[in-house]
Amino acid sequence: MQYRRAVQLGGCYFFTLVTEQRRRLFTSEAKVEVLRNAFRHVMDKYPFTLDAVVVLPDHLHCIWTLPQDDADFATRWRLVKSWFTRHCDVAMRTPPDAARLRKGEQAVWQHRYWEHWLRDEADYQRHVEYIHYNPVKHGYVNRPLDWPYSSFRRYLERGLVAGDWGAGGIVLSSGVSTFGCPFWRRPQSSTRLLRLPPGPRSNEPAKRARGESGE
DSSP: OOOOOOTTTTEEEEEEEEEEGGGOOOOOOHHHHHHHHHHHHHHHHSSOOOEEEEEEEEEEEEEOOOOOOOOOOOHHHHHHHHHHHHHSOOGOBBBBHHHHHHHHHOBSOOOOOOOEEESSSHHHHHHHHHHHHHHHHSOSSSSSGGGBBBSSHHHHHSSSSSSSTTTOBBBBGGGGGGSBBBBBOOOOOOOOOOOEEEOOOOOOOOOOOOOSSOO
């Protein structure tokens, strides 16, 4: 099947990346650190802004803003995935199937990922909220602040969100927190909010499927 990706020079995109067979790979600080280093390595050579991110055991969500004259997120993702695969513990790799063996590939990530071009400020806000609320959605924590592998704390440090945001549930489609005030103010594009991640509730926002699904 052929997939047509949304391409926009200097665009802002929401992505979902899922591990092969949804294996729970990111279960420790050390394992997440390898992923941080993969992003750092690629960002040094192919710059982009990582506006928001959350890493869960078997998948991650993030928002990227590309340089104004650039739309090549595909190369960046290929390099992130390959760098991580080469540098992670070999125990994190599943036995490759025949197709992967023919191509000399390791089995860490699902081949494809989801991407959604964020068309306006409301779309951007909704997906930032979705990213930060995701650990609560999956039952890992009771509030976004308690999950260490996301950009939520960076938003908190910059006064962009209240520390108790999401503790009582949210309505993603409205773009307004349950506390009655706007959750989010978009940062300047020059501000990199992520230190890579430092350190049964709402509906998933609509996004374009580009391969295996993730939540």
